[in-house]
Amino acid sequence: MAQVYFKTKPDGRAVFDYYYRSNPFNGGYAIFAGLEDVLDILETLEFSASDLVFLEQQGFEKEFLEYLRDFRFNGNIRSSKEGDVVFPNRPILQVEANIIEAQIIETMLLNLLNFQTLIATKANRVRRSAKEATLLDMGLRRAHATGGYYASRAAVIGGFDGTSNVKAGEDFNIPVSGTMAHSFIQSYGDELQAFRDFAKVRPKNCVLLIDTYNTLRSGLQNAIIVAKEMENAGEQLMGVRLDSGDLAYLAKQTRKILDDANLGYVKIVASNQLDEFVIKSLKDQGAPIDIFGVGTNLVTGKPDAALGGVYKLSEFNGDPRIKLSENIIKVSLPYKKQVYRMLDKQGMFYGADAVAMFTEDAVEHMEHPFDATKSMSLRGFDYEALLQDVMTSGKKVSPPRTVTEIAEYSKSRLEKLPEEYKRFQNPHIYKIGLSSQLKQERDKLVLKHKF
Ligand SMILES: Nc1ncnc2c1ncn2[C@@H]1O[C@H](COP(=O)(O)OP(=O)(O)OP(=O)(O)O)[C@@H](O)[C@H]1O
Ligand SMILES: O=P(O)(O)OC[C@H]1O[C@H](OP(=O)(O)OP(=O)(O)O)[C@H](O)[C@@H]1O
Ligand SMILES: O=C(O)c1cccnc1
Secondary structure, eight states: OHHHHHHHOTTOEEEEEEEOSSOGGGOSOEEOOOHHHHHHHHHHOOOOHHHHHHHHHTTOOHHHHHHHHTOOOOOEEEEOOTTOEEOTTSOSEEEEEEHHHHHHTHHHHHHHHHHHHHHHHHHHHHHHHHTTSEEEEOOGGGSSTTHHHHHHHHHHHHTOOEESOHHHHHHHTOOBOOOOOHHHHHHHSOHHHHHHHHHHHOOTTOEEEOOSSOIIIIIHHHHHHHHHHHHHTTOOOOEEEEOSSOHHHHHHHHHHHHHHTTOTTOEEEEOSSOOHHHHHHHHHTTOOOSEEEEOHHHHTTTTOOOOOOEEEEEEETTEEOOOOOSSGGGOOOOSOEEEEEEEOTTSOEEEEEEEEETTOSOOSEEEOSSOTTOEEEOTTOEEEEOOEEEEETTEESSOOOOHHHHHHHHHHHHHTSOGGGTOSSSOOOOEEEEEHHHHHHHHHHHHHHOO
8 A cells, every 4th residue: 555655646645544343341431551652663763774684575666665664653643642531432542643654653553552541441350340459460371472571551541550561661761570480499309498588589569379289278378477487587478379279268268367476467369360350259248359360361361352442534734634434433533633522510521522623613412423313502511621742743642651550541541530439330321422513414425425
């Protein structure tokens, strides 16, 4: 496509929208993540000499390869803030650029935003169940190859406290932590000696895994011996980890036995195929678990394999563009747009985002995108314009936000979303409407292209 644009309309100017069509996990919202990584890549995107050799072998023409040699992304991006709460069928990010540049970045952009948004959303659901407990990502070993790297970042945006993924910790400046594996204890054969050596070498944040042989009769008893020895050496055992069996029963027994041994400060860590539903159940059972380690179900976004975010052309050289579909929900929205979020008198999200033409300053009325009988007055509402400049002429407009800052922002945004949109079962549906002008323009284009 890029080579054809290069030959036929090299100066074409395009507007593309990024959005997804339905919330993951049958939930009522998603957490937008991956933006900072997209912007970082765009700022430095270029074709290396070896890339060009490979592309030449694929049959691309010399002149086009010359163009690619100097390729840079020089476009503008307007976007929702990373970490914001987002909803289906409204632009989350808009790229305005030369058509060749805008097209070349499509797959990279979708790959990063779809995956991180999926995982940040999953992480946030786990956070909702875990309430105040500490949450650790332990998923790298089960992730889809390199996806684990970005999953760890997205997990923190969604509300996790840290990760066992050391590389992600280093690159994204997120807290790293970990406990120990069964193999460590197995290598000794002697559980007590394994615990003693570990505690001696790594006394800070020491968590002992107690289920290798028998959780209550062996692991916990040995952990208590080591905890007392640590006290004599002026240290404190941080915790014990349960990784199998009935976690509620074992956590209650463990808590009682630790407390009876005057070890009330020793925390209980639990892991083993946890997700938002198991953690909720454990909480409902009153399991005194302080820290949850979550792996597979987090980093694979189980049970949703992917977020179906798309990148659709909405304007070309100032003219509107549309994509029709038999399925009305898949008809795209033409024109460069803005999205307004309605706020109630307390500053909470009212439950409505209105999509308008970019040229409209405010929206007083929003219409259901497909049902002509449904509309809503927006008069008197406070609102926020959600799409803001994040990149101009290929350069980021503001300094990078740390993952921790993004996570804090996300938390503050979720606090403004009423509870009924956040429940797991049959959540309230957040309304997405179109300004009357955008709807009219879309319908005109639908008629124009109708066969
Ligand atoms: N009290 C509980 N309530 C609800 N779910 C629990 C409870 N305790 C454990 N679970 C969950 O039930 C599942 C148990 O899986 P499974 O039977 O494979 O574990 P296990 O018996 O510990 O076996 P393994 O020793 O192979 O890890 C896990 O997802 C675990 O998190
Ligand atoms: O269960 P997850 O949510 O994926 O969390 C990560 C799991 O990875 C480790 O298990 P390991 O790979 O040693 O295998 P195991 O399941 O036999 O303990 C750890 O002990 C957790 O159980
Ligand atoms: O730190 C841990 O205990 C850990 C890390 C990754 C996977 N499973 C466990």
